Amino acid sequence: MTRSVLLLALVLCTTSLAVLLYRYQKLHTPLLPSTQSSVWKVEAMVELKNKELPVRIRVPVPSEGKRALVVQEAFQSNGLATAIIGKDSERSIVWSGKLPKNQDPVLYYWAVVETGTRYVRQPKNLRSPQKIIHSIVDDEQADRLVQFVKKLKHSTDDDSALVTRIQALFQSRLSNELKFLNKISKSEVLSARLFSAMLRTAGVPSYVGRGFLAVKAEREISPRYWVRAYLKDSWQDIFPQLKEQPDSDQLLFWNYVDINMGKLKKNIGLEQLKFAIAPDATVVHPRALKADEETTFWTFISLDRLPVSMQATYRVLLLVPVGALIVTFFRVVIGLKTFGTFMPILIALSFRETGLFWGIELLGMVVFVGLIIRALLSSLNLLLVSRLAATLSIVILLILAIGRVSQIAEFTQGYTVTLFPIVILTMIIERIMVAWEETGAVNTMMLSFNSLLLAVLSYFAMMQPVIQHIVFNFPESILMIMSVTLLLGRYTYYRLSELFRFRSLAEGA
Amino acid sequence: MKFLLNGPKLRKLGVLGMNARNVDYIQKYNSRRSYPNADSKMRAKTLARKADIAVPELYQVVYSIGQFRSAIASVSDKQSFVIKPDRGSGGEGVLVLSRENDGTLVTSSGRSVSDEELKMHVANTISGLYSLAGQPDRALFEYKIEFDPVFEAISYQGVPDVRIIVFLGIPVLAMLRLPTKQSDGRANLHQGAVGVGIHMAEGKTTFGVSGMEQILEHPDTKNPITNVSIPHWDRMLDIAASCYEVFELGYFGVDLVVDRYRGPMMLEVNVRPGLAIQLANRVGLKSRLKMVEAQKELPTTVKDRIDFTKNVIAPIRIKN
Numbered sequence: 001m002t003r004s005v006l007l008l009a010l011v012l013c014t015t016s017l018a019v020l021l022y023r024y025q026k027l028h029t030p031l032l033p034s035t036q037s038s039v040w041k042v043e044a045m046v047e048l049k050n051k052e053l054p055v056r057i058r059v060p061v062p063s064e065g066k067r068a069l070v071v072q073e074a075f076q077s078n079g080l081a082t083a084i085i086g087k088d089s090e091r092s093i094v095w096s097g098k099l100p101k102n103q104d105p106v107l108y109y110w111a112v113v114e115t116g117t118r119y120v121r122q123p124k125n126l127r128s129p130q131k132i133i134h135s136i137v138d139d140e141q142a143d144r145l146v147q148f149v150k151k152l153k154h155s156t157d158d159d160s161a162l163v164t165r166i167q168a169l170f171q172s173r174l175s176n177e178l179k180f181l182n183k184i185s186k187s188e189v190l191s192a193r194l195f196s197a198m199l200r201t202a203g204v205p206s207y208v209g210r211g212f213l214a215v216k217a218e219r220e221i222s223p224r225y226w227v228r229a230y231l232k233d234s235w236q237d238i239f240p241q242l243k244e245q246p247d248s249d250q251l252l253f254w255n256y257v258d259i260n261m262g263k264l265k266k267n268i269g270l271e272q273l274k275f276a277i278a279p280d281a282t283v284v285h286p287r288a289l290k291a292d293e294e295t296t297f298w299t300f301i302s303l304d305r306l307p308v309s310m311q312a313t314y315r316v317l318l319l320v321p322v323g324a325l326i327v328t329f330f331r332v333v334i335g336l337k338t339f340g341t342f343m344p345i346l347i348a349l350s351f352r353e354t355g356l357f358w359g360i361e362l363l364g365m366v367v368f369v370g371l372i373i374r375a376l377l378s379s380l381n382l383l384l385v386s387r388l389a390a391t392l393s394i395v396i397l398l399i400l401a402i403g404r405v406s407q408i409a410e411f412t413q414g415y416t417v418t419l420f421p422i423v424i425l426t427m428i429i430e431r432i433m434v435a436w437e438e439t440g441a442v443n444t445m446m447l448s449f450n451s452l453l454l455a456v457l458s459y460f461a462m463m464q465p466v467i468q469h470i471v472f473n474f475p476e477s478i479l480m481i482m483s484v485t486l487l488l489g490r491y492t493y494y495r496l497s498e499l500f501r502f503r504s505l506a507e508g509a
Numbered sequence: 510m511k512f513l514l515n516g517p518k519l520r521k522l523g524v525l526g527m528n529a530r531n532v533d534y535i536q537k538y539n540s541r542r543s544y545p546n547a548d549s550k551m552r553a554k555t556l557a558r559k560a561d562i563a564v565p566e567l568y569q570v571v572y573s574i575g576q577f578r579s580a581i582a583s584v585s586d587k588q589s590f591v592i593k594p595d596r597g598s599g600g601e602g603v604l605v606l607s608r609e610n611d612g613t614l615v616t617s618s619g620r621s622v623s624d625e626e627l628k629m630h631v632a633n634t635i636s637g638l639y640s641l642a643g644q645p646d647r648a649l650f651e652y653k654i655e656f657d658p659v660f661e662a663i664s665y666q667g668v669p670d671v672r673i674i675v676f677l678g679i680p681v682l683a684m685l686r687l688p689t690k691q692s693d694g695r696a697n698l699h700q701g702a703v704g705v706g707i708h709m710a711e712g713k714t715t716f717g718v719s720g721m722e723q724i725l726e727h728p729d730t731k732n733p734i735t736n737v738s739i740p741h742w743d744r745m746l747d748i749a750a751s752c753y754e755v756f757e758l759g760y761f762g763v764d765l766v767v768d769r770y771r772g773p774m775m776l777e778v779n780v781r782p783g784l785a786i787q788l789a790n791r792v793g794l795k796s797r798l799k800m801v802e803a804q805k806e807l808p809t810t811v812k813d814r815i816d817f818t819k820n821v822i823a824p825i826r827i828k829n
Contacts, residue, residue: 499519502524505524
């Protein structure tokens, strides 16, 4: 018996570890959470030159169709004909027509975008690198660059070394025949385009990414340009002229098409285009499931493919086993007695929403008042089920009352009380009452204290960003938790409380 | 904090812990199928009666609150009676009632109970307030034990009982459970009753325990609780050992009482007997269970099994 449990635990544990390591090694899922928000709201503000004249403005927007980065988007048209057209690099929003009278000449496009360049694909129909180089420098300089790259390619087989060498050209002051690069490296967009074209000349797949560097909320942010290069079996993000490369989790990829004002001159009636970004924690609408993305085993078990709103539910669900592990440990190894086996986990989950301090305050308040009213109900001699139903109604009214009073007192924490599991609260009240009548006040207080203690401990465990990150991004870790609970299921040693309980036997001997 | 180092010592003494009890004994030796034999007091009564084991007479079973009137009528001629949940545990929901001269009913602690309150209690019982997993239950109206005068001096209200742990048909450990003021007349240790160890061969009480404290006299009556001879001890061992076949359980506790008029009776069988019995006997239960497990062949007849208890099990003690 013990053997098969051990074996099963071992199998679960190794399976979980293998999947986890594969994800970490091959799919580059980070083991630790980044401190950055991964979803940002980007606002494009378009200002019109003249209210009276018809306009036609086309602004590239992030692609949405395949492996999209856009979680959600919206626009404001102010009476103009508006449409989002094209797909991939062609995808853009078009405003056209004449602005109706008294309409604001400022148009908006909003997108909620995920950071990271995981989903960004290589664009189709790139211009040839020679053409790009020639469009940036004159013919003679272009020849020199191509010569330089070819010589470099000849001397090394290592693409990474090649990239480093070419990148060095954009970062140091040159005094040789390539010194014209000094001027180019002052422009991010030209550096990126030239660098990318040089890499492609050397046979390294590469293209230019356009987007933003999302670090903090900014009311006006300039588009950034960087090079994406395929090195060591994966796409790397490189800012050629920067010595310190930003974290690719901070990159908000926008589109392959240029979005600076210079390139948008062709638009009729555009005065200016500005971008603003802010971290967005409240994504409401689910992202459509990517139906056209092929489902492999790995995408199947990756929860980040879920719509964002569903992800939130799964995040909570996946934390329950963590709480259950803690409860199991405290019951089996420590010997802590609580009300109900898994009740502390449910309390801990509601603390997640309310915050610990107010969670305990509100819980205490509801249970205390509930107990008083339950005691009054007790004298009415009601049948059990009706009494529970009555207590349930009382609990709901209490929650309403706390919510309203907090609203009037402009104390927003009060609202969160609605997230308490109402049925659980009712059962707590009933069990405390029965325990009080049956086993006395001391025992009841002890049980209540233990339950609260376990709830607080599970809360702290569930609130650990590392734990949250791991169970969500590596759901296979639940198998590991399960293997520990299996092992605890065969733990036949004394509980800590029993070492105390039976101490007289040990000391007597 | 010295107690944290007690583990190896307790292990050496063969003290049984809760985890080991659940995994190595209850789950290993009891088949789930047999649990209801013990969990339902009514079923236990029927099984026991078939095997000629005396049980408190059942006056009436109340399945729905509509039967409350007829149940009250069935006990109208009784001086006293008990109301129990059929599937209760730990003595919860047990109401011991006796009739005053003016006909009012009072509990063992002397509180008078109205009909209305009684009906409420029965309704709660039926809804499952006291049952093991909160499932709907039945209320049993049954004979109230008039306990043997031997225990008069050492119990406070309520009825003292004898708990015997039986393993593979062999009684291994026993204790006398004495109600106290704190336990409100009930014989459950976790509610404050006193446990007193019993020498398995002699049937005499040894040491007492109240909570985690070792005691030698009853906390309320102040009378000594040691060296009391349990009346009908051999018959009790006999009942305990025969419960093995009757209930088809490998590891269980059986609760017995000595009625003044009817002698030893079986009250109930418990599949999850508590571990405080070790404190009352100052002996590790596991050391005795191991002895039984170590036997290549266990005696089969009840008589041989009791001999085994007296000759092999009883001498296993903690060596001082």
